Amino acid sequence: MTGTTTGRTPAAARGPARRTAPRRTGIVPMSLRTVHFVLPGGVDDPAAPSGGNAYDRRLCRDLPGFGRQVVRHAVAGRWPRPGPAARAELTRRLGELPDGSVVLLDGLVACGVPETVVPEATRLRLAVLVHLPLGDETGLAPSVAAGLDAGERAVLRAVPAVIATSEWAVRRLVAHHGLAPERVHVAVPGADLAPLATGTDGVSHLLCVAAVTPRKGQHRLVEALAAARDLPWTCVCVGGLGQDPAYVARLRTLIERYGLADRLRLAGPRTGAGLDARYAAADLLVLTSYAETYGMAVTEALARGVPVLATDVGGLPEAVGRAPDGEVPGILVPSADPAAFAAALRHWFGEPAVRRRLKAAARGRRAALDGWATTAHRVAGVLQRLSDEPRRTA
Incomplete structure (x- = not known):
């Protein structure tokens, strides 16, 4: 989770x-x-x-x-x-x-x-x-x-x-x-329902909320963002850095190798108002986990009307759920396909109609969350x- x-x-x-x-x-x-x-x-x-x-x-x-x-x-x-x-x-x-x-x-x-x-x-x-x-x-x-x-x-x-x-x-x-x-x-x-996120330009600011560990797979996020470096994204990864220092070091090296340090930041853990501010500025939540029992970051994003791009693993599809009209408020990609995440990012950036549909579905899902x-x-x-x-x- x-x-x-x-x-x-x-x-x-x-x-x-x-x-x-x-x-x-x-x-x-x-x-x-x-x-x-x-x-x-x-x-x-x-x-x-x-x-x-x-x-x-x-x-x-x-x-x-x-x-x-x-x-x-x-x-x-x-x-x-x-x-x-x-x-x-x-x-x-x-x-x-x-x-x-x-x-x-x-x-x-x-x-x-x-x-x-x-x-x-x-x-x-x-x-x-x-x-x-x-x-x-x-x-x-x-x-x-x-x-x-x-x-x-x-x-x-x-x-x-x-x-x-x-x-x-x-x-x-x-x-x-x-x-x-x-x-x-x-x-x-x-x-807990929160005020709707204001975001940035409605498309380009990505947020990942997860402890920085191998199971959360942030290295896959780095690789996907590197493959889509021509797109105007910025990304903040919020999550604890102390569980696996070797993995964190590997991730920082990967970010430097791809030249993404000015666009992708490991912000460390945030709670309370600090985490609220990160969600408020987000246009899209991104998760590249290998395993999730549910995925509370997903429903926390949806509680603010923020759509989701995530791997299709474990309980994540259940957390993403559907709006009352049946629309899915996110994009789920196969975990075993390394290129799928970058392709989904291009879909998000390149299709305004897709973004409008996902944002409307996220707001509908927000109203139905328990x-x-x-x-x-x-x-x-x-x-x-x-x-x-x-x-x-x-």
Whole structure:
């Protein structure tokens, strides 16, 4: 998942009304209302924003409105492959929880340590929130990827509930790990409507919002832009630079090699007003990811009426979606075709009618986006069912 979200927008700026989730009514016993939410230690780190972190923070904020008191347990460590101290800390935190406690675990923390999580699955009421299947990460050694994949399978088969952030991810987890479909639930990220982006000239300013890592594939964006250097584009890449310094260095070298340093900039992470300003100046969001469970940057752009050009992978088509009239508010290109992205850029620049259609579709999609209340409502429903079910004994 990509992107970060910002605060609420005044009602006058929100545009057409959207579907909203009903508030939960009725009394839930206090012993079952608390949910212990186990999070990665960097969930609040402004230097490393991510869609997963933003999603977790919004659940912490919004679940109380649906009958859940959230107790946060942020555990520091290099998840999903932590050191001994982080493993011991997670073991201690889970071990101190009373029997039958409802626990929601971020999959980044839970799925890499089955030896810690699986033994607790009969004592606690566990749900795992999967932002990205661990085996889908790019750039891992085959043995590491296989180990993470096996650990994830063991954890997800042991817990009574799994929450995924797209319908695509539900299908992927069920098929890949052999999970019972009724135990895997979807809670798509919400989007806060924001004022319509003013953009620049309506065509030339491109924005990429994603951590700079191999999975996000910014090197493919550089190569596509180099192939279209005759077009009058400028591009800003917003995203954390600390996850893979070697990849960042490779990217900077590539930008210099193609002579694009004056037109393509790695701006580093932005949140809040700084990120809002980047979206406001954008004419087109561009993403060249190899894998995405959903793609929150897509809906954040659409919430401002900004069309999307992205690779056709994972849950990205689901995030792009369709306007109420059936039009697609973006261009999706085959991930395996290196020339497709540059060709799509030429299509965007060269066809005013295409741009008008995509912008109209983006505004239509904007009006139909669900908010974060819908997300919290769905997660709260899963947690309530988990509370109501008899606790496993084996």
